[in-house]
Amino acid sequence: MNELIDKLIQGKDDRILARVLSWVENNTEQGKAVLQKIPHFYPSWVIGITGPPGAGKSTLTNALIQHLVEQNKRIGIIAVDPTSVFTQGAILGDRIRMSEYFLHPNVFIRSAASRGNLGGLCGSIVEMIDVLRANQRDVVIVETVGVGQSEVEIASIADITILVLVPEAGDDIQAFKSGIMEIADVFVVNKADRVGANTFVQNLQNMLHLRTHIADVPVVKTVATKKEGIAELWENITKIHVHIQKNEIKQKQLLQQKIERLIQKELWLKVQQYDIKNHIQLMNLADLNTYIIVDRILQDIITKPE
Ligand SMILES: Nc1nc2c(ncn2[C@@H]2O[C@H](COP(=O)(O)OP(=O)(O)O)[C@@H](O)[C@H]2O)c(=O)[nH]1
Ligand SMILES: [Mg+2]
Known part of the structure; x- marks a missing residue:
């Protein structure tokens, strides 16, 4: 067991990582034993990406991976989305695009069952994130499809939650349930190449200003397919992270929820x-x-x- 944990922490053997992830996902005693024996959890940045199906979450994640790989970061991805292109992309184009990172030595991509035994977000997501942290991943990204409660749940788990919206959401924006808007640390308006993107951003900002407690949440425009806006998105994430590091209340709140x-x-x-x-x-x-x-x-x- 100790040898296995050493290997997990060294982060050189992805097969060990995959094995331990399966253990914790299946709630085995071995998985629990590993988690209890990890001497020190790496301070990974845990980023949740949520939003409606088709908004471009996977494409955006992919673009983020590229940005981070260029900075020599070690990245772990958990796709809690049965339709994710990471896991079973039916669209050939997406598969080809993903494969470059599937094989990248600094990238580990894993899917997780979307339904946990509690009925919400994958039942073992917290543990899976911790295994990736033990494995010294600088950034852990969790992609969750924004239906039902999962987007609200991810905000209680991730350090930073990104809500991905698209211009097509149009007037629906007024109808967004407040709970969904309130969980975001960053709004991304993806598919900014589409008509109406600027109007949408304006409407979104106006709406945020009306809700004073979320007025300062940044809105970033991206074209994930062209990897546009990614550097700006990462800059915003970095700023928020610095802020969180200083915010003991938020950290303790996350710990409590966990x-x-x-x-x-x-x-x-x-x-x-x-x-x-x-x-x-x-x-x-x-x-x-x-x-x-x-x-x-x-x-x-x-x-x-x-
Ligand atoms: N025009 C345009 N299409 C995009 C953009 N980002 C993603 N898409 C496309 O939108 C579709 C859904 O993307 P995907 O990442 O699978 O969405 P997800 O369901 O939120 O993960 C795919 O066909 C993408 O190629 C973008 O910025 N502009
Ligand atoms: Mg997806």
Whole structure:
């Protein structure tokens, strides 16, 4: 085990990394043991990229990878998106474009099941990010498709969350649920080569100004397919990161959310192991009080030794 952890930390053997990622993704005891034995987690920048399907998240990630590879950074990507071109690109063009980085020695790309056992974002995303951190990745990018709760969830996990929008969103912008707008540390208006991009950016900025608490969130225009705007995006990310490093409150908040998430998951795994069905079979329906049963099961789960 120690040898394996040494290798993981040295970051030279991607097969070891892949193996450990599978362990934590499948909630194995080995995975947990590795995570508990990591002596020091590398201070990777964890960046979440979210937004509606087709907004260009994968293309943007790809452009970011190029930008970072040129700076000699080690990068880890987790694509929590069943349709991601990183994992099963049906479009040949995308596949060809990705392959250059699939093989790059400083890039590791991994897909993750989008549905975790809690029903939201991949159940082991926190652990997978930590494995990549242990593996000394300078930047860890998590691409999540922005449907349902996942974009809000990613903001509680990533240091910096990028919300990718496109000019086609047009007037819908008024209808965006506040929760979605509030999670972004950076707005990207991608496909800025499309008609209406400038108007859209203007409308977005106007809307942000009305919401004073998010008025300062930067808006960056990109054309991901042409890798335009990427340097500016990275500059903004860097600025925010510097800010976060100084912000102990935000760091502790992230830590709290992480701990809560992990506890929630551990408890849920235990609930699933607990044979509730059988428990109920033994009861007499007539004198069954749901709340007492819940309380009793919880007591059992918490006090039960491993
Ligand atoms: N015109 C234009 N098309 C883009 C741009 N970025 C991405 N696309 C295209 O939009 C489509 C969806 O991109 P993809 O990255 O898979 O979106 P995702 O679902 O958000 O990951 C692909 O056909 C891309 O080539 C852009 O900046 N301009
Ligand atoms: Mg994608």
